[in-house]
Amino acid sequence: MPTRNPFRPSFGVSPRVLAGRGGLIDDFDLALDEGPGSPMRSVLVSGARGIGKTVVLGELEDRARSHGWLVLRLPEGPRLVTELEETVLPSLLTEHDPEAVQRRVTGGGLSPLGSVSTEVTERFPITESLTRMLARLAGIVGRRGAGLLLTLDEVQAAPPDDLARLASAYQHLVRDDEEVALAAAGLPIGIDALLEQPGTTFLRRAERIHLEPLSDDQVAEAAVATVRDAGRVISPEAVQELVRIAHGYPYLLQLVGYHAWRAAGRDEVITLADVRGTLPVVVERMGRLVHAPALRGVPPGQRAYLQAMAQDDGPSSTGQIAERLGVTKGNQNMQRTRLIDRELIVPAGHGLVDFALPYLREHLRATST
Incomplete structure (x- = not known):
């Protein structure tokens, strides 16, 4: 009698049976064979929490590895570029660059001109940039007949300036026809913010894929x-x-x-x-793992709007919401638009709205007191 549970309800863990995303994964797999210039080599995946964005990233990483590519998971959070420049990329270059050890020995002053080299290095230290290190890493794996896949989850958690620098570095690699690809995932509001940054114009030409609920x-x-x-x-x-x-x-x-x-x-x-x-x-x-994080940072006016909606068992009338809140139609429309942008509610017909996330109504009712 079987006892091992085959279901895997952990965020980001690939299920044993992947539902509904096979076409996307196959298109990316084909893009790796098509070479530089294939549009599916630059993918921005958006969707609500729990919709499977991280799982999709993991599947894309697996496909890249099956082609012999090196996968570089970019650091999440506020130190994206700092960690890349100070830790992640130097470590990868040391591991994959066959000349790394030789360069360290030469720089140590073993040659007759070693003392001169050492003095110049100390007076004019060279700090490797993000663009330079990524280019060198891409070149190393490219000479082996492979490629470099950059993946970034939770785009909305990264500083805009870091995203702009990353986009600029990636653009240089693409323009140089390096064997590279990029797959990033995040909430729609995070992807939109990324594309609005002046330095990320290049990524607006990436394939934008919004994950919908499964049928x-x-x-x-x-x-x-x-x-x-x-x-x-x-x-x-x-x-x-x-x-x-x-x-x-x-x-x-x-x-x-x-x-x-x-x-x-x-x-x-x-x-x-x-x-x-x-x-x-x-x-x-x-409620604990999806709704609470989704509601974090939502302004009081929008929270009140959601609480007013939670009084209904189904779609809510926007006119009735305005009455419950004691606000004008214009104020109601503004809050409605912002909550739609956050993908917390959706239009449900003329003059109606409903919750976008399953069981958000139940969570709001449980936490209203």
Whole structure:
């Protein structure tokens, strides 16, 4: 009897069965063969939290490695360029540059002119730039018949100036026909901010891919395949309930499947009751890991708008929201637009809005007091 749980509800961990993203992965794989100039070598992936951006990056990295490419995961957060210049790139160059050791020995003064070389180096130290080190690394792997893939997750967490410097360095590599590719992922608001920076104009020509929720059929097929490959069966009714709870989100597909598998114990068949019982933990986990971070930094006026929406069991009337908040129609429209830009709400028909993220309504109700 199988016991190992095949579902993997950890953010960024590739599932055993990848649902709905095969076309994107295959297009990138083909671009690696097409050579410099292929449009799919520069990819910007956006989407809501839990939609599978990090998993897609991981799959792109795996495809690059299968071609023999070197994958460089760029540091996330506020020290992007600093860590690249001071730690990451020097370490990679030391590892991959066959002349690195020879240059260090020569610079140590072993030759008859060593003392002169040492004196000049000390008086006029040369600090390698991001562009120069990336170019040297790309050249090294290129001479081996491979390429260099740069990947960056959580684009919105990087300083705009660092992103501009990175884009400029990458542009130099592309213009020099180096075997390079770039795949970056982030929330839509982060990708938009990146492309608005003066120094990132070049990236506006990158392929912009917005990940949408999976279709019901894609969720169902992935759930059935995952369970079947692990030696069990999931009933048709349980599949339908899993689809309903998951709302097309790859993370929720894994989360519901994981807890339903556990609930089934040693039974061969995962039942409707096993899946239905996962709902409380799904709502709690989404609230803690997805909604709380998504709401962090949302201004009070927009939070109030969301709380007003949470009073409804379905789509909310914008006119009724304005009445509840005691604001003008213009103020309501402004808050609505900003929340749509944050991808927290979506238009749901004429004069109607709804929550964009599954179970955000339940989270707001639970945290309103």
